[in-house]
Amino acid sequence: MDYHSPYFFGYLLGLIHLLGIGAALHAVFTVRTAQGAIAWAMSLLFIPYLTLIPYLVFGARSFYAYIQARRQANQEMHVAMANLNWRPWVEEALAARESVSYVALRAMPKLGRMPCLANNEVKLLINGTATFEAIFTAIERASDTVLVQFFIIHDDALGQRLQQLLLRKAAEGVKIYVLFDQVGSHALPSRYSQVLREGGVQIQAFSSKRGWFNRFQVNFRNHRKIVVVDGLVGFLGGHNVGDEYVGAHPRLSPWRDTHVQVSGPVLACLQESFAEDWYWATRELPPLILPDAYPEDGVLCQVLATGPADPQETCQLFFVEAIQSATRRIWITSPYFVPDEAVVAALRLAVLRGVDVRILIPSRPDHRIVYAASSLFAFEAVRAGVRIFRYQPGFVHQKVILVDDDVSAVGSANMDNRSFRLNFEITLLTIDRAFADQVEAMLLRDFEQSREVTAEDIRDTHRLQQLGMRIARLISPIL
Template sequence: MDYHSPIFFGYLFGLLHVLGIAAAVHAVLTVRTAQGSIAWALSLLFIPYLTLIPYLVFGRSTFDAYIKARRHANKEMHTAIADMDWRPWIEEALAARKSTSYASLRAMPKLGRMPCLANNRVGLLINGHATFDAIFAAIREARRAVLVQFFIIHDDHIGRQLQGLLLQKASEGVEVYVLYDRVGSHALPREYVERLREGGVNVKAFATQSGWLNRFQVNFRNHRKIVVVDGVKGFIGGHNVGDEYLGGNPKLSPWRDTHVSISGPVIACLQESFAEDWFWAARELPPLILPEAYEEDGVLCQVLASGPADPYETCSLFFVESIHAANDRVWITTPYFIPDEAVFAALRLAVLRGVDVRILLPSRPDHKVVYAASSLFAFEAVRAGVKMYRYGPGFLHQKVVLVDDEITAIGSANMDNRSFRLNFEIMLLTVDKAFTSEVEQMLLDDFAQSREIDVRDSKETHRLEKLGMRVARLISPIL
């Protein structure tokens, strides 16, 4: 056959369209949301030569076999720790129910798989230096076990500092466990991991399942950031391990992010979340440590771990419930603003109730397509009465929710489809006036360095830019 003839190309394009039709039918039957189904189906029908491979990589979002396997692994893990007298927090959970503010989050006790617990200590860690100084100081004091989980670990200055510290603690007899996401940390050299293993550190990469097709599977990323030391100190937030998180990338510097330090009964929940992910990767439990006693007072906290194996869309419903609970204000910071219909409707309803709704976004893009889609959603939110801001100094990566005067949530979840339905995420919900006041001041400082988006921004945007935004928005359900 002449591979340069029009007939060959005709057969080739015909085959691609047949495969596109088959993939479009598969998308309609399997993609979780109607918007996602439409986005994939139309692109596969009309431009299969551009979208077949991306669909193989990104489109198999339900991946039922993986979800069933993950649920089974979670069940095995919980069975394995059933005899360990785990979750010794009945009194703390009862105390949490007395909170009027927590009671306003009516769905949260059932939405979260872990209870809201009293008597915790929390500390706000603003930006990378404060975060890693605190994490490294805690690890240096470790005597029994260190659990470390990040979406991204880089082999750069801060990454090698972490590596050296973990090797030191392992040499001292401390049990060290490191879990990183295989996709997020794709650039991490094998030598970095092997050196940790040779030094006695337990290291695993979080992935989906084995198999040839899963070489192309980049959904179900483990986006969580957790550090737990000796079962008594914990850290959670938006930072990964890389120099850019400390301002090392000139294009995005200064990097704006937030972490939280924690101690108290809720540390058991952080350990349990880590244990689920570690059990999936290694089919064994890491060390789980409970202190002999806790403080007698402190902050109400609830860990909200979400992921694609949940029976419902936990992360999306968390945002909806938080927005619906607001009586006076709801302030949100997120690097990516691609809300689904339920979240966007909750924002509009909050505005109609007279709630002060503010959303802070970055002014610099790290992903241009996502930034374009976010911009169009931002313009629509402004027209709906939401106050939208762009952070000026550098890239904003923090994920923070503030509701009224007592409720905050800080963690790893973005306001986009990937966090809502595809990623494993974790947020720390706190109910406390003093801590909320600290978060409020932090956000006020951020807003003071930001520019409010108004209707003129939409009018002044060039038509070609708007066209690009609309195309980006069309594919936003699959971003």
């Protein structure tokens, strides 16, 4: 065949367009949202040369087959747990019914798979140094079992410190289980895991597909960050394991993030979330520990473990419910502000109700396309009366919500479609005035170090920048 013939190029272009049409039809039938389906289908129809390969990486997936497999694995896991006398929390769960603030979140008892439990202790951990010192101290004191789960683990100074600590505890006879996301930790060398295995640590990569192709499947990622030590103390929030999270990334430093330390009955829920993910990866249960007794006093907490296998879009509905429940204020901080129509509508209605609506976002991009789309959404929110703040000192990565006087949430979920529908996320909802006051003080310091986006900023944005933002927004449903 003459590869320089115009007929050859004509056949090649025709083949690409046919593949684009087939991929567009696949997107129409499989993408979960109308916006996402339109974004993929139109781009595949008109510019398949640019979008076929990205669709294979970002969009094409056997969604329902995966969901059914994941649900089946979860069911098998719970059957395996049936003989463990798990979930001994009836009295703690009943206490939530007496909380006026929790009752105001009317959908939460049914939205979350795990109940709201009383008698917990929660500590706010601001930024990487406080977070990892607390985590490492807890692991140092471990005597039985340590569960560790992160989206990203780097083989840098912080990653090496974690590795050496886990090896030392494993040598002491402590059972160590480590789970990391295969795509999130794509840069982690195999030697890192091998050293841990040789030292007696159980370590596994979370993958949505078996085999080598999983490296190209960026959907269904496990974005959770969980550490549980001896069933007595746990940690969750926004930090991953990497030097940038303790401020060692020159372009984004100082890194602004938030974690929480928790103990009490809610740790059973945190362990159950880890067990579901570990069972999916290994078809085995990790050790699960229940203390002999819990504190007799403490705060109400609910773990919200969300993911694409949920019967409904739990993470997105949680954001909507939190915004709709606000009567005085709703403050949100997220590194990626790419909301869908339901969340945008809830924010607009909150403003119309007279609620103080504030959103804290970065002033520096770590992903330029997401940043561009986020900027346009921010401008539109400002026009609707939402107060948008850009954090100035460094990159803000925390995921925090504060509702009225005593409801707060800290976790791993961003305000975007990926967290709403495609990633596995973990959030701790806390109903307590004293803890909410700490969150308020933290966010007020963040707002003081931020610059509020104004109508002048919108007018001063160059036309080319606005064009880039609008193009980025067109693909925001698939970001």
